[in-house]
Amino acid sequence: MSNIPFLNISIWTIVKIFVLIGFAIYGVFAVVLVRQVKLMTETLDAGLDEFVKFLSYVHLAFAILVFVLALIIL
């Protein structure tokens, strides 16, 4: 495994930190999406509201799951 000489840490540790930051940002986006769907369903009720809300929560759960998974397996 290649190390960065002056820091004496693995390059993959640095990559892991960046990946986790990326997933954290994605998590924030997923939360914003849930808020957006809430705003949309409050503005317009066209019959599919519960389904769309469910999708946005599934998406958020997926984002959290992938973050945790990356934390564990990387």
Added chain:
Amino acid sequence: MPDIFISDLKDEKRKAAVQPKTKSQLENAEGHSHNLFSAFYLWPEKVDFETKEDEEKVVLLLRRHLITNVGWILMAIAMVLAPMVITRFPILDFLPGNYRFIAVLFWYMITTAYTLEQFLDWYFNVYIVTTERVIDIDFVNLIYKEVSDADINKIQDVTYKMGGVIRTMFNYGTVLIQTAGEVENFDFEDVPNPTKVTSILQDLRLKEEREDHPGALG
């Protein structure tokens, strides 16, 4: 006193703008459906919106024609299939196995977000015609919305544009509404059956005029 002028417009022509009184009339109304993904929804039963008044009835709910979604649906399918194709080439081979797995998961997350955003954009950007107003609901990005409305009696001119092979084939186009209200123009973009939308708006205008000036139009 005999009538000087009697409008030639018979009720037959104004049927679409007349609210069905019975369930069977509603079911038989052309454009009425129970499909929640419909882009042309006449007399919808389950539609409600934030600023709706109690006495206001929704006459028409419009979205962009379904065919306008083909581009992003094809893109989403390509995005779903991309990892299967990419794994056949040694592009990601420099990554350890666990990183490759996470990279694929990340790609699917992006795909999900893209698909969801496109769907929400289509589903919630709607044009509503009620017995009192026309309303344009726009969600520009993740957290910005713009809701414009104009009273039916403020409408000055309704025209529609329908050009090109695809639009003619699938019968959709843009309905342009000029009003005397604060928002001068409403563009109902890529809505199905623009001829009918225009005729419904004109019928509603006539109806409003009749209500405002009962003797004016016979």
